[in-house]
Amino acid sequence: MSLEGKLAAMRAMAATRIPPDRHAIMHRATEDLRNSGILDRIVAVGSPAPDFELDNHDGRRVSSAELLAGGPMVLSFFRGSW
């Protein structure tokens, strides 16, 4: 199944399991975030990516400079395991 297929199933489940008042708050927060113009503030195509140096979850230090020395990078920002 495609990722979107799995996510669509999760959205359908959330709509039945989450009480409507809470669901409405979540939905409005998403729309407010969209309308805040945040997408226009994200580092854009053609711009230099900010450098970073962070710890992997196993404690190993990883830097963007080191990774890019080996080639391009796919970088994904995640919200959390919850």
Place this chain on the structure above:
Amino acid sequence: MHELEALQNVYTDIARLGASLVVISPELPQRTTAMAAKHNLTFPILWDELSKVAEAFGLLFSLPEDLKMVYLGFGNDLAIRNGDPSWRLPVPARFVIDAAGIVRSVQADPDYTYRPEAETTVDALRKVVDA
């Protein structure tokens, strides 16, 4: 979670194109370690303490008070989970960055319930590699 599994499924394709795959998360590393083990995730998942890197990429936002109460009602205390009292999160986003450090592709949606297919990111990477 489904998104990380989808990225795991294309990790070999990304590596074959000579690129790295990195995930950045605000969540405390202990929880990330447990998640990575459970789902057999083998790429680096870096801890963005206080979401400073997410902020540098322009992705960070503060959760409104009513949403914070909803999350707490679900038993999801982000201050504890992330070791950050600020209740901020990144917009989920995927970047392809070329070897010169220039952003070549951005996929981001303020609605976290939508994520791009991993294959579309691999296609964007392929264009960068072929350029």
